[in-house]
Amino acid sequence: MNAETAAQRRHRRPPTDARASRRRRARVRFVRRLPLMLGLALLIVVVAYPLVWMVLGSFKSQDEFLSEPFWALPREWGFDNYIEAFVGGGLGTYIRNSLIAVVPSLILIVLLGTAAGFALEVMVWKGRGFVLMLFLAGIMIPVQMILLPLFTIYFNLHLTGTLWPLIITYTAIGLPLTVFMMATYFRSVPREVFEAATIDGANVYRLFWSVGLPLVRNAVFTVGLVQFFFIWNDLLVALTFVNTQELRTIQVGLLNFTGQYGAIDYGPMFAGIAVNVLGTLVLYLFLNQQVMKGLTAGSVKG
Amino acid sequence: MERMLGDWRAVAILLGPALAVYSAVMLVPIFWSTGYTLFEGNAIRGFEFVGLANFVEFFEDPTALQSVSFTLRYAIVLTVLQVGAGYGLALLYVFALRRGGAVIRTLVFFPVILPTVAVALLFRRFFEAAPAVGPVNSLVMSFGGENPDWFGQPDASFWVIILMDLWRSMGFYAVLLYAGLVEIPDELLESARIDGASGFRLIRSIVLPLSLPVLLSALIFSINGTLKVFDTIVALTNGGPGTATTPLTVYMFRTAFSFGEYGYGSTIALVLTLMCLVVTVFIFRSTRRDLTKG
Numbered sequence: 001m002n003a004e005t006a007a008q009r010r011h012r013r014p015p016t017d018a019r020a021s022r023r024r025r026a027r028v029r030f031v032r033r034l035p036l037m038l039g040l041a042l043l044i045v046v047v048a049y050p051l052v053w054m055v056l057g058s059f060k061s062q063d064e065f066l067s068e069p070f071w072a073l074p075r076e077w078g079f080d081n082y083i084e085a086f087v088g089g090g091l092g093t094y095i096r097n098s099l100i101a102v103v104p105s106l107i108l109i110v111l112l113g114t115a116a117g118f119a120l121e122v123m124v125w126k127g128r129g130f131v132l133m134l135f136l137a138g139i140m141i142p143v144q145m146i147l148l149p150l151f152t153i154y155f156n157l158h159l160t161g162t163l164w165p166l167i168i169t170y171t172a173i174g175l176p177l178t179v180f181m182m183a184t185y186f187r188s189v190p191r192e193v194f195e196a197a198t199i200d201g202a203n204v205y206r207l208f209w210s211v212g213l214p215l216v217r218n219a220v221f222t223v224g225l226v227q228f229f230f231i232w233n234d235l236l237v238a239l240t241f242v243n244t245q246e247l248r249t250i251q252v253g254l255l256n257f258t259g260q261y262g263a264i265d266y267g268p269m270f271a272g273i274a275v276n277v278l279g280t281l282v283l284y285l286f287l288n289q290q291v292m293k294g295l296t297a298g299s300v301k302g
Numbered sequence: 303m304e305r306m307l308g309d310w311r312a313v314a315i316l317l318g319p320a321l322a323v324y325s326a327v328m329l330v331p332i333f334w335s336t337g338y339t340l341f342e343g344n345a346i347r348g349f350e351f352v353g354l355a356n357f358v359e360f361f362e363d364p365t366a367l368q369s370v371s372f373t374l375r376y377a378i379v380l381t382v383l384q385v386g387a388g389y390g391l392a393l394l395y396v397f398a399l400r401r402g403g404a405v406i407r408t409l410v411f412f413p414v415i416l417p418t419v420a421v422a423l424l425f426r427r428f429f430e431a432a433p434a435v436g437p438v439n440s441l442v443m444s445f446g447g448e449n450p451d452w453f454g455q456p457d458a459s460f461w462v463i464i465l466m467d468l469w470r471s472m473g474f475y476a477v478l479l480y481a482g483l484v485e486i487p488d489e490l491l492e493s494a495r496i497d498g499a500s501g502f503r504l505i506r507s508i509v510l511p512l513s514l515p516v517l518l519s520a521l522i523f524s525i526n527g528t529l530k531v532f533d534t535i536v537a538l539t540n541g542g543p544g545t546a547t548t549p550l551t552v553y554m555f556r557t558a559f560s561f562g563e564y565g566y567g568s569t570i571a572l573v574l575t576l577m578c579l580v581v582t583v584f585i586f587r588s589t590r591r592d593l594t595k596g
Contacts, residue, residue, distance in 0.1 A: 036398055040406065043391075046469070047410050053437060054424050070437040108323075116320035123307045123316070131321065138328050140582040142530045144554045144571040148338060148564050149331035152345045172327030175320055194307075204312040233417040235533040236551075240559065251419045255537055266434065269423065276420040284415055288408045291415060296478045 054277065057270035058082065065266040081267035082275070085257075089268050091275060093246065094253030101163045101238075101249060102231050105170035109178050110224045112171070114216070117182025118208045122194060132183060138176030147240050154241065165241035166249070170234070174227045181297065185219035186212065222294035225287060229280075229295075250276060332575075338568035347562065356569040365545050366570065369553040373577075376463070376549060377528040383468050385520050388475020393505065395476065396483045407480070410473035418470070422537030425466045429453070456546030459539045463547060467534055475520055482516030483509065526581045529574065550574045 057065070058081055059074035085091045116135075120128050154165040189212065197211045213220070238249040248256070254276060257269050284291060306312075339356050341349040360366050391410065395403045413421065429452045430436035439449050452458045486509065494508045510517075532551040535541060541548035541556075548556075550570055558567030 039394075043406070044409065047413065047473075050424055050428060050469070053428070057427070065434045070435070070440050112320035112323065115316040119313050119317035123309075123313055125308050125310070125313055131317070134329070135324065138324065140526060140578050141328065141332060142551065142571065142574050142578055144551055145335050145568075145575050146328055146331035147555075148558055148568055148571075149334035150327065153331075155345065168323075168327060172323050175324045176328075179320060198306060204306055204309055205315075208316060229415050233415075233419075233533075235419055235536065236555075239536075240555075251417055251533075254417075254419050254423065257423075264433075266427070270427075273420045273424055276417050280415055280417070281412070284412055288411070292407070292411055292477050295414065295474065296481060 051277065054270060054274055057266065058274040060267055060270070062266055081271035084265070085268040085271040085275065089257055089272060090245070090248075090253060091250075091272055094248050094250040095275075097163060097242075097247055097253075098232060098249040098251075101166040101170065102228065105167050105174065105231055106224060106228055108167075108171045109174035109227050110220055113175055113178030113223070114182045114213065114220055115208065116175070116179045117186055118212050120179065121183040121186040122189075122207075122212060123204070132180070135176045135179045138173075139180065143173060143236055147236075151240065160241070160243065161247070163242075163247060166238060169237050169241065170231045173237070174231065178223050178227060181223050182216065182219065185216045189215050222290050222297075225291055226294040229291070232280075335568045336572060338564050339572055341565045342563070344562045344564040349565070352565065356565050359566060360569050360573065365548070365553065366550075368545060369548050369550045369570075370573070372460075372547060373529060373531075373549040373551075373574075376460070376531060377525050380464055380467055380471075380528050381521060381524040383464065384471045384475050385479075385517070385524055387468060387472040388520065389479050389517065391472060391476035392479035392483050393509070395480045407473075407477060411477055412473065413470045414474040416470070418533035419537045421466065421470055422534055425462065425469075426453075426538055429462050453539055454543055456543060459543065459547050463535060463538055466538060467528075467531075470534075475524070478520055479513065479516060482513045486512050522581055522584050526578055529578055529581065550577075 053070065056074060059077055060068075060081075061075070064072065064075060120132050120135075150165070150169060154160055154168075159165050159168075193215065194207055194211060197207055202211065233251065234249075235251045235255065238252045239255075242248055242252055245256075254272055257272050340351060340353060342352045342355070343349040395407060399406060427434070428436045429438045431439050431449050431451045435443070435449065438452075443449055450458065452462050490512070491504070491508065494504055499507060530551060531549050532555070535547055535549060535552055539547045541552050545553070551574065554567050554570040554574065557563045557570060
């Protein structure tokens with residue numbers, strides 16, 4: 001359509017008519033966007049409803065679960081189920097065990113992984129390509145492949161009955177992806193930065209600690225976050241190496257979350273699930289951009 | 303500069319600890335585990351050399367073959383669905399929501415980071431028939447159906463697993479593919495629109511070919527991940543009913559730790575590793591092709 005004629009026509013029309021046509025156009029746009037809006041609403045319901053149901057369930061009594069329909073709201077909004085989950089279910093112990101296993105592993109993964117990434121990308125030596133490939137191979141190896149030898153090793157070293165097998169295994173499993181991602185991040189740092197620092201008299205360790213590390217600080221944080229989710233959510237390793245109830249991590253504990261007589265205590269179980277989910281939600285609400293970026297970057301490059 | 307960055311002692315100090323841990327806890331056990339495949343027994347009972355008997359047993363073991371079939375079926379079906387749903391969502395983010403989609407993206411991504419055990423326990427109740435009737439069964443019954451026992455039938459269990467994993471993962475693939483779609487230059491889309499391409503045709507002739515590399519890596523990443531499925535199934539169906547939903551990972555775990563068969567367990571693990579290796583070779587092929595293109 002010609003711009004000039006459109007302008008002329010708008011000129012000729014009385015103002016009320018123009019407003020009516022604008023309203024009609026808005027209505028057409030609304031109708032056209034209606035399927036989209038409905039689709040989005042459906043998407044939101046599908047994603048959010050199980051979580052809403054979980055939160056409601058965490059306030060219900062056993063009786064309400066067995067005799068009332070699923071859409072009924074809890075009769076009382078007390079925290080009895082949460083208290084029962086922590087006191088009777090040992091949720092507090094499980095969370096403590098998870099923290100004891102995850103925090104040291106995370107520190108080791110990030111520290112060792114970043115140093116290795118620096119040595120493999122910034123430093124120049126023969127064979128670094130091969131070592132990088134060696135680490136890369138670890139990304140695709142299923143954990144099942146290393147469980148049995150590790151079980152034998154930990155047994156012979158008398159480490160069973162402690163959380164050390166988890167810390168050691170998590171550190172090793174986390175390294176391949178971390179090393180690879182850190183090498184990639186160091187690659188994006190211009191070489192001139194390191195050259196300038198060298199001219200100013202920095203040695204290799206200062207180059208790593210005072211120049212390289214601060215430059216990839218955000219990346220370190222992202223990688224740490226990604227590894228945190230992997231380790232915190234792990235079931236396989238924890239299930240293999242933890243054989244007493246007192247050492248169970250939160251995932252193993254939750255898996256065995258049954259009531260006193262082996263029957264399911266719905267309320268406390270829902271409370272246990274909710275604590276696990278809502279804890280992650282808090283972290284995610286603050287850091288969602290970083291989490292999304294980190295997880296997708298880690299996967300494509302892996 | 304060159305001499306300093308080539309300092310062997312510094313390389314050893316920075317790389318050494320990571321390489322040592324990685325070698326001791328991953329590389330050596332891989333070979334060790336491969337060695338186990340030639341033996342029968344375990345650390346307590348003692349080992350007996352049996353040659354290739356474990357591999358012969360594997361190919362004659364109906365449960366093992368069922369596990370291979372389940373693993374492949376699961377990997378292919380879930381990959382098609384999650385990458386498909388992710389691509390649909392990514393197109394929605396880019397073309398329908400544009401900049402306003404951040405909230406939706408964040409919401410749909412959230413299940414990705416949730417602990418699988420928690421989600422699986424939740425979905426188990428969601429599809430429950432007894433003693434409490436879950437929401438899904440309530441809905442089925444309100445439409446006049448009978449109270450279906452999802453976890454009592456192999457096919458139904460399979461689809462509940464798929465549904466749950468789709469719920470968990472589609473947001474991830476959506477963001478992954480969204481990142482690929484955003485990189486398509488606006489001018490290219492604009493000129494295609496001027497040439498008269500719109501809607502479905504625009505997607506098929508312009509968007510799809512241009513997002514093929516990232517779509518391919520999503521596919522391969524998905525297959526590689528789904529072949530290793532463990533948490534989901536242990537927590538949702540525990541392999542049942544019977545062994546109908548037992549993937550190789552769970553079968554290996556049971557063989558090794560419930561029955562103490564280290565040799566046979568390692569054989570299953572090796573078969574799984576080889577399956578992952580084949581997929582990974584494809585990753586390198588496809589990324590290398592991308593590099594030469596760029």
